[in-house]
Amino acid sequence: MLKRADTAPATAPADANASREAALSASIGADSSAARGTGRRVRRVGAVLAGAVVVLFIARVVLGSPVVYLDQLAQILAGETVPGLSFIVLEHRLPAASVGAMAGAALGLSGTVFQTLLRNPLASPDVIGVGYGAATAAVTGMLAFGLAGPLLSAVAFAGGLVVALFVYFMADSGKHTGGRFILIGIGVAAMLQAVLNYLLTRTDVRAAGDALHWLVGSLSSSTWERAGTILLSLVVLVPLTALAVSKLKILELGDDAASGLGLDVRRTRAALVVLGVALSACTIAVTGPIAFVAFLAGPLARLLAGRTNFACSAFVGAALVLAADFAGANLFGDISLPAGVITGALGAPFLLWLLVRSNKQGMGG
Numbered sequence: 001m002l003k004r005a006d007t008a009p010a011t012a013p014a015d016a017n018a019s020r021e022a023a024l025s026a027s028i029g030a031d032s033s034a035a036r037g038t039g040r041r042v043r044r045v046g047a048v049l050a051g052a053v054v055v056l057f058i059a060r061v062v063l064g065s066p067v068v069y070l071d072q073l074a075q076i077l078a079g080e081t082v083p084g085l086s087f088i089v090l091e092h093r094l095p096a097a098s099v100g101a102m103a104g105a106a107l108g109l110s111g112t113v114f115q116t117l118l119r120n121p122l123a124s125p126d127v128i129g130v131g132y133g134a135a136t137a138a139v140t141g142m143l144a145f146g147l148a149g150p151l152l153s154a155v156a157f158a159g160g161l162v163v164a165l166f167v168y169f170m171a172d173s174g175k176h177t178g179g180r181f182i183l184i185g186i187g188v189a190a191m192l193q194a195v196l197n198y199l200l201t202r203t204d205v206r207a208a209g210d211a212l213h214w215l216v217g218s219l220s221s222s223t224w225e226r227a228g229t230i231l232l233s234l235v236v237l238v239p240l241t242a243l244a245v246s247k248l249k250i251l252e253l254g255d256d257a258a259s260g261l262g263l264d265v266r267r268t269r270a271a272l273v274v275l276g277v278a279l280s281a282c283t284i285a286v287t288g289p290i291a292f293v294a295f296l297a298g299p300l301a302r303l304l305a306g307r308t309n310f311a312c313s314a315f316v317g318a319a320l321v322l323a324a325d326f327a328g329a330n331l332f333g334d335i336s337l338p339a340g341v342i343t344g345a346l347g348a349p350f351l352l353w354l355l356v357r358s359n360k361q362g363m364g365g
Contacts, residue, residue: 038306045305049315053101056322060097061089064330068093092222099222100321100339102230103283104293108301108317109241110279111294112310116248117272118181121354124295125160125280126347128185131289132192133163134281139196139211143203153229156285160277163188168273172266217290217340219325226286233282237275244272245310290340292347293320299354320346 062068068089072082076089111124125131137159141147147155167188171180196215200208214221247268250258255265280294297320301312321339324346328337 042305042307042309042312045301046309046312046315049301049304049312049319053315053318053322056319056326057097057101060100060322060326060329061093063326064093095224095227096219096222096325097322098224098227099230099287100219100325101318102227102234103219103287103290104297104318104321105314106230106234106237106279106283106317107290107294107321108297108313108315109238109310110276110283111296111317112298112301112308112313113241113244113248113272113276113279114294115298116308117251117269117276119252120179120182121299122182122295122351124292124298125276126289126292126295127189127351128164128182129167129187129189129192130160130164130185130277130280131284131294132189132196134160134277134284135215135289136192136196136199137162138285139199139215142211142214143199143207149225150229153233153282153285157278157281160281160284161274163192164273164277165270168270213338214288216338217288217343218338219287219321220336220338222287230282230286233278237279237282240275241279241310244275248272288340290321290324291344292351293317293343296320296343296347296350299350 058073062070062073066085066088068076068085072085073089076082076086080086107125111126114123114125114128114130115121117123125134134156138147138152138156140159141152141155167181167185171184200211203211247263250261250263251265251268251272253261258265258268283290294317297313297317298308301316302308304316305312320343324339324342328339328342
């Protein structure tokens, strides 16, 4: 009897420990299984989006008036001259499609950087004034100094960076300041829009018309030189974005946790702001501010992939710009609409929906 009484208490804790270990193992297994499932979904969605970008790119090149058949496109790309088509493909449609794909990818990455950094879907260059800062600087350079090409890109970058850093330091309270950043950015964007309107009313009518056409966001003036400008920017910025993703993941844990892991939160956040501005400004300088692409790409990619993924955001941004440019060039008869008009029509209702949703849930920050 004594022997049985002595062994009973030792068995119960062992059983309890075994139960806890089994539950923990099951939980870890479930989390690992869910992570693998999400990873597979991201890869599938990324492959589909990449395919959609390729299809839209080809459609933008071959469809329209006149139609370019695939065998003719192959001949043109092989260096043969196809009368009536070679110039259209090589000097208009291919540069426009190339600029559109790269511009959309850059805007998608820029918007996702800001939205992830500030943990708010409203945080995009369109909303927080960065786009207006770059556009105001670029328009000033165009109208006052006749700037173009890489120099115009540098001026646009400087304008966007000044606005972004101003808003950042105005909003910075030493803690996570996403909501303050967005609200101050909206106010700054309104002021810059007034400055833009003043500049346009004080310049020559023809120059103002050219600037207005650029401000809508259009690929109609795309050239291989402009495509090269964006390509050069992306060659530098995309690897930096890939390196920054790990920092963003640490920042998502919260400022205190990130600091505890040895991350300089303020310096890292400022560096990421600069990176987001650069991705946006290099595009704005070439195409003008194509509305809402940076704003739409991240949430749509997250909706499709189930989580934030920068590659998917880049593909969504490229697909949006290519689809908008194709629609504006081909779906309205004799009227050709800039891509920015189409993306603006799509993005404005989505912004209103997000504002209503944020008002119900409470804006972050």
